[in-house]
Each structure stands twice: as C-alpha cells, then as structure tokens.
Amino acid sequence: GEDVEQSLFLSVREGDSSVINCTYTDSSSTYLYWYKQEPGAGLQLLTYIFSNMDMKQDQRLTVLLNKKDKHLSLRIADTQTGDSAIYFCAESFRDTDKLIFGTGTRLQVFP
C-alpha cells in the first residue's frame, strides 16, 4: 500500500540548515515532490525529483533520494524566517497524476 511518513515538527535557528525527512513504502513511484503550505496560498510545489535520480539541487534547496531505504529528504540552506511553513512530501505513480501526500512537517525558524 501507499504510506508516506514525515516527522511532525522541526525547529531551527535562522541561518542554519534545515533537513526535513520523509519515508515511503511504495517503491514504484515515478516522481517525488516537496510542497510548501503557506497560509492562504494553497500548496506550492517547491521541487521534485525523478525516482531514478539520487540528488537534485535548486538554489537553497537540495533533495536527496535513497531508493534502497525509501527515504527522501529536503535540505534548506541558510534557513530564513520566511521558510517557516508546513512541508509535505508526495509521490506520484506511472499512468496517473494523483499524488500521495505525507503527513507534513511544521518547520519553525527562530531568530
């Protein structure tokens, strides 16, 4: 079955790096995604990685995928207070646009 888990909460100091983790059970996914939930803005797609890649970097964001351990992580370098939000990982599968969302991680950045 499809099950995507995340840690509930992460607190970091401004300027430090944040690492948000995600584990999933169904290894047949084609893409894995990171979304950011901000109030009133819907869910914003931050980045995604194809399932045959190990790493993707996009400015301050680095996505690491360990297929063997079914583990996905999002690293935010130089975390800012504006990064405070809830972050969801999600996966999609061949022949469908549907996404399976993780449980979400609340990131709190303090000065």
Added chain:
Amino acid sequence: DTAVSQTPKYLVTQMGNDKSIKCEQNLGHDTMYWYKQDSKKFLKIMFSYNNKELIINETVPNRFSPKSPDKAHLNLHINSLELGDSAVYFCASSQNRDPYEKLFFGSGTQLSVL
C-alpha cells in the same frame, strides 16, 4: 481507517454531464477544503468550509457547487462538465480554520472529461 476519504478515485465522463465527488473525514476536524491540482502540480484552493459554513470561495465557475451536510462531509458537485475541468481534485481537512493548521489530504479524484 482512512482519515480523509474521497470517492470515486477515478471518474471518466462525457462533456455536459453532471457529476459529484464525495469527501468524508473521521478526524473530528472543523474545516474542510477542496483543491484542484493544475498542470504544474500546484494545488489551488477552490472552497473551504468551517462547521458547514462556507468561508473561502475562490474564483471558480458557478458550475462548481460544494455542499456540506455536516462538518465531517464536504461534497463537490459539478454541472455541465467541460474538457477543462479534467484534473485531479483533492479534499483536505484541518482542525480549525487557523491558516497555520496542518492539512490532511484525501487520496485525490482523477476526473477525465471526454
């Protein structure tokens, strides 16, 4: 038990038809939402209900009508379906209408209009 469940998972229908998607949450949450996933995987909010009261109604054609018979259910009815309505629709819920509350998602309904 699934926390937020929506049915059907897949819906294929002809243009011009009327269809409904149902959503139920067993989390005891006060607030429920409908999101539409666009071609860039952005989830755009359509409606939000809090304790059966409509609180968010984004710019959505009035062919889309949400109905909340009780706070555990939020159904989406679509009249006169058009090709452009083809998308994945997600239901979600949160404890309350605080914008910082975490969302819990259903598994999505893939709507295909032919």
